[in-house]
Amino acid sequence: MNAVPVIPDSVPVAGGQLVRTQGVTAPAGFRGAGIAAGIKVSGRPDLALVFNEGPDTAAAGVFTTNKVKAAPVLWSQQVLSTGRVRAVVLNSGGANACTGAPGFQDTHKTAEHVAATLSDWGTETGAVEVAVCSTGLIGDRLPMDTLLAGVTEIVHELAGGISGGTDAAYAIMTTDTVPKQAALHHDGKWNVGGMAKGAGMLAPALATMLCVITTDAIATAEQLDEALRNATRMSFDRLDVDGATSTNDTVLLLASGASEITPSQEDLNAAVLAVCDDLADQLMADAEGVTKRVTVTVAGAASEQDALIGARTVARDSLVKTALFGSDPNWGRVLAAVGIAPIELDPDRISVSFNGNPVCIDGVGAPGAREVDLSGIDIALRIELGVGDAEVSIRTTDLSHAYVEENSAYSS
Amino acid sequence: MNAVPVIPDSVPVAGGQLVRTQGVTAPAGFRGAGIAAGIKVSGRPDLALVFNEGPDTAAAGVFTTNKVKAAPVLWSQQVLSTGRVRAVVLNSGGANACTGAPGFQDTHKTAEHVAATLSDWGTETGAVEVAVCSTGLIGDRLPMDTLLAGVTEIVHELAGGISGGTDAAYAIMTTDTVPKQAALHHDGKWNVGGMAKGAGMLAPALATMLCVITTDAIATAEQLDEALRNATRMSFDRLDVDGATSTNDTVLLLASGASEITPSQEDLNAAVLAVCDDLADQLMADAEGVTKRVTVTVAGAASEQDALIGARTVARDSLVKTALFGSDPNWGRVLAAVGIAPIELDPDRISVSFNGNPVCIDGVGAPGAREVDLSGIDIALRIELGVGDAEVSIRTTDLSHAYVEENSAYSS
Known part of the structure; x- marks a missing residue:
C-alpha cells in the first residue's frame, strides 16, 4: 500500500x-x-x-x-x-x-x-x-x-x-x-x-x-x-x-x-x-494511503501564528490534497485555500512555488505554471505572503484512493 | 457518476x-x-x-x-x-x-x-x-x-x-x-x-x-x-x-x-x-463524488453557534466521511470529531444516533451499535450534547473514491 x-x-x-x-x-x-x-x-x-x-x-x-x-x-x-x-x-x-x-x-x-x-x-x-x-x-x-x-x-x-x-x-x-x-x-x-x-x-x-x-x-x-x-x-x-x-x-x-x-x-x-x-x-511517510510526502511552508507571514494557521489550512484542504495526489500543480486551489485562512494577507502579493518552481507571482499565474512536474514522491509547496517575516512548515500528505479505501473499511 | x-x-x-x-x-x-x-x-x-x-x-x-x-x-x-x-x-x-x-x-x-x-x-x-x-x-x-x-x-x-x-x-x-x-x-x-x-x-x-x-x-x-x-x-x-x-x-x-x-x-x-x-x-445531492446524502444535526448545545460549529466540525471530518462512504456506523469517530470542536460539551453526556438508531448513549456504545444498517443513500447523524437547547443541521456528503477521482484530475 x-x-x-x-x-x-x-x-x-x-x-x-x-x-x-x-x-x-x-x-x-x-x-x-x-x-x-x-x-x-x-x-x-x-x-x-x-x-x-x-x-x-x-x-x-x-x-x-x-x-x-x-x-x-x-x-x-x-x-x-x-x-x-x-x-x-x-x-x-x-x-x-x-x-x-x-x-x-x-x-x-x-x-x-x-x-x-x-x-x-x-x-x-x-x-x-x-x-x-x-x-x-x-x-x-x-x-x-x-x-x-x-x-x-x-x-x-x-x-x-x-x-x-x-x-x-x-x-x-x-x-x-x-x-x-x-x-x-x-x-x-x-x-x-x-x-x-x-x-x-x-x-x-x-x-x-x-x-x-x-x-x-x-x-x-x-x-x-x-x-x-x-x-x-x-x-x-x-x-x-x-x-x-x-x-x-x-x-x-x-x-x-x-x-x-x-x-x-x-x-x-x-x-x-x-x-x-x-x-x-x-x-508522515507511513500515513494512511500516502503517495506523496508534502511540506507546506508559509513564509513572509505577519506572525508565526499566522504562518502556522495558513500552512495548516492549506495542508488540510481536500481540493489541494487531491490535486497533489494527481500530481497536478493546481496553484489556484492553493490560493483559494490560503484565502480562507483567518490571517493577514494581500491577494495581490501572494507567490507560490512547487519544488522551487514559481507557479504564481503576486497573485497571478507564472508562465509554464501548468507544466511543472510533480510526478515525484516529495512535494515542497511554498507560499510567500509578502506581509512579514514569519515562516512555518507543516508536514502533510496527499488525499488518495488508498486513504479512502483504508478508512472506509476500518471497523467493518 | x-x-x-x-x-x-x-x-x-x-x-x-x-x-x-x-x-x-x-x-x-x-x-x-x-x-x-x-x-x-x-x-x-x-x-x-x-x-x-x-x-x-x-x-x-x-x-x-x-x-x-x-x-x-x-x-x-x-x-x-x-x-x-x-x-x-x-x-x-x-x-x-x-x-x-x-x-x-x-x-x-x-x-x-x-x-x-x-x-x-x-x-x-x-x-x-x-x-x-x-x-x-x-x-x-x-x-x-x-x-x-x-x-x-x-x-x-x-x-x-x-x-x-x-x-x-x-x-x-x-x-x-x-x-x-x-x-x-x-x-x-x-x-x-x-x-x-x-x-x-x-x-x-x-x-x-x-x-x-x-x-x-x-x-x-x-x-x-x-x-x-x-x-x-x-x-x-x-x-x-x-x-x-x-x-x-x-x-x-x-x-x-x-x-x-x-x-x-x-x-x-x-x-x-x-x-x-x-x-x-x-x-448536496449532486456534489462531486457523492454516494450518501448526509445531515449532521447537533442538538442540546449551549448555543446556536456551538451547535453550528459542532455540526460543521463533524461534517468536515475526513474519517467520519470515509466511514459513511463505507456504510460503517463508526460512532467512535463521531465522538472523536465532536471532541475537537471548540464548544461546551461533557463527554459523558453525548449521545449519537444514525437514522434514529441509538449507537452511543452518555458517551458509551449502545447495544447493537455496530450492526446499524447504513447501506441506504440518506444518513441522518444526530448528536445530542445534553448541555442546552440549541440545535443546528448541516447538509454534507460522504468522502468517496469518486470525490478523489474527480478532484485529482480536474485541471490536468
Whole structure:
C-alpha cells in the first residue's frame, strides 16, 4: 500500500548521530518487550512494555487536546501528575475510548497488574507509577483476561538490548506498515531514544499517536516537561494528515539518569526535538494511503501564528490534497485555500512555488505554471505572503484512493 | 457518476407550491438564455444571461468570504453597491480568478458589451447595471473574443418563457451532472425563482456556487438584502461538502416588481429561503463524488453557534466521511470529531444516533451499535450534547473514491 520508499537508517544531527534502527532501549537503564497477547484478532503483536530500571524515574507527558479522552489517557494524566513513571504498558487492538467507568476500571486493573508483576519480579512498583496507552477501534471494551495474561507474560520477556525496544515498536502498530524508532547518541555520553505509532488521524494537536521517548540523562520532571512540550510543539503539532485528533494521543518522556550525565536544558531540548522530529517524519511517510510526502511552508507571514494557521489550512484542504495526489500543480486551489485562512494577507502579493518552481507571482499565474512536474514522491509547496517575516512548515500528505479505501473499511 | 436518485419535481411549502422544473424566468419580468459560446473546449453550453425587464431593478448580493476574490466578484460587488441590477451575465469554462488587472479589465469589458448590446436592443443599460459571474479553473484568462461574440449572440436569444431560465441553468454547469432550479408560486400572486450551480468546493460560507434568484415582488434593495442574507445564512451556509470556499461564490437576488404585489418582509424572507433551501438540497445531492446524502444535526448545545460549529466540525471530518462512504456506523469517530470542536460539551453526556438508531448513549456504545444498517443513500447523524437547547443541521456528503477521482484530475 505504501508507495514511499524506506528512509535512510542513520543521519548526522547537531550533537551526534541519529539512528533509525534503535528506539526506547537505546538509552541505558531501559528494558522493553513486545508480544502477541491475543488482543488483535489477527494474532499480530499487540502488547508492549517499557520499563525504567533507574536510578531515576522522572517523567513528563503530553496528551490529546480532544475533549473526548480515552480511559488510558485519563489514567496516565493522573500518573504523570506525580512526575514519576516506572513503566509504560501499551496495547494495540483496542482504544478503550468511550467505554465509560468500566473502561476506566480496565485501565486501572492493567496498571495494577503491571505493578504487581514487576514487584514480584524484584522492582517494588505501585500502580500509580505505571502509565497506560491504548490504540485501536473506539468504543469496545478490551478483552481483559487476555490482556492481563499478556501482562504476566511480557514482564518476563523484558530485554535490555536493542531488540526489546524494537519488539515494543512492532507491538504498538495498527495500520502502520513499518515500526518507527529513532535514537540519538549525544557525543557518545548520553542518549535519547523513542518509538511511535500513528498511521491515521494525524493532526495538529498530536496524532493517534502513541509515542514513548526515553533518555539516560539526569533531568527533573520539570526539565523533561519543558523539553517535551517544546519538541511536540515543533514536531508532532506540525504534522497534519487529515485534521483529525484522536481520543488516545499520548507522548511520554522518561529519564533513567543511568548515564550519570546532566545535560544543559538547551542540549536536552535539542536532543528530544531531534528524536521527535525524526519520528514525525517517519509518521508522515507511513500515513494512511500516502503517495506523496508534502511540506507546506508559509513564509513572509505577519506572525508565526499566522504562518502556522495558513500552512495548516492549506495542508488540510481536500481540493489541494487531491490535486497533489494527481500530481497536478493546481496553484489556484492553493490560493483559494490560503484565502480562507483567518490571517493577514494581500491577494495581490501572494507567490507560490512547487519544488522551487514559481507557479504564481503576486497573485497571478507564472508562465509554464501548468507544466511543472510533480510526478515525484516529495512535494515542497511554498507560499510567500509578502506581509512579514514569519515562516512555518507543516508536514502533510496527499488525499488518495488508498486513504479512502483504508478508512472506509476500518471497523467493518 | 451520481448515485443519488432524482428528487421529485414539485413539493408543497408554506405559502405555495415549490416547482423544480422552473427557475429564474418563473417570476414575471425576467428573460433568460443559455448558449454554447465556445468558452468550454467540450462545446457544451457555457454562457448564460438573466435580464430584468422591470419595471423595478432593485437587487441584493452576497459574495465569497475568501480573501482571494475573482475579478467578477470584485466587479459585481461594485455593481451591487448601487442596489440595482438590470442583467446578470454568467460564464462557465473559466473562473477569471488570480488573473490580475487584465482579468478585471476582461470582466469590465464583458459588462460593457452586455450593456451596449442590451441598449442597442432597446433597453438603455449602463455597464454598472450588469453583474458578472464566472466559474471554472482558477488562474487562466478567459477567451475574450469568443466570450464577447457570445454576448452579442445571447442577447438576441433572450426568451421570456420557462425555457429561457432552463437554458441559463444548463449553461452555468461545470462538474454538475444536472441543472438546479426551483420556483415558488406564492398564493398564485407573486413568485420567486432561482438557479444554482456548484458541484465542488461546497463550503460553510457559500460554495462555488453561482446562484441567481429572481422575484416579481415589489421590494427595496434593503428588503431584498435582508431576505437574501437570512436565506443564505440558513441554507447555503449550512451546506459543507469539503470545507472549501471558492474565489467566485456569488448569490444574487433581483426584483422586477412586475407582479405589482408588495409582500411583507416576513413573506419575502420565507419565500426566498424556501427557494434557496431547495437549491441547497439539490447542490448536496449532486456534489462531486457523492454516494450518501448526509445531515449532521447537533442538538442540546449551549448555543446556536456551538451547535453550528459542532455540526460543521463533524461534517468536515475526513474519517467520519470515509466511514459513511463505507456504510460503517463508526460512532467512535463521531465522538472523536465532536471532541475537537471548540464548544461546551461533557463527554459523558453525548449521545449519537444514525437514522434514529441509538449507537452511543452518555458517551458509551449502545447495544447493537455496530450492526446499524447504513447501506441506504440518506444518513441522518444526530448528536445530542445534553448541555442546552440549541440545535443546528448541516447538509454534507460522504468522502468517496469518486470525490478523489474527480478532484485529482480536474485541471490536468
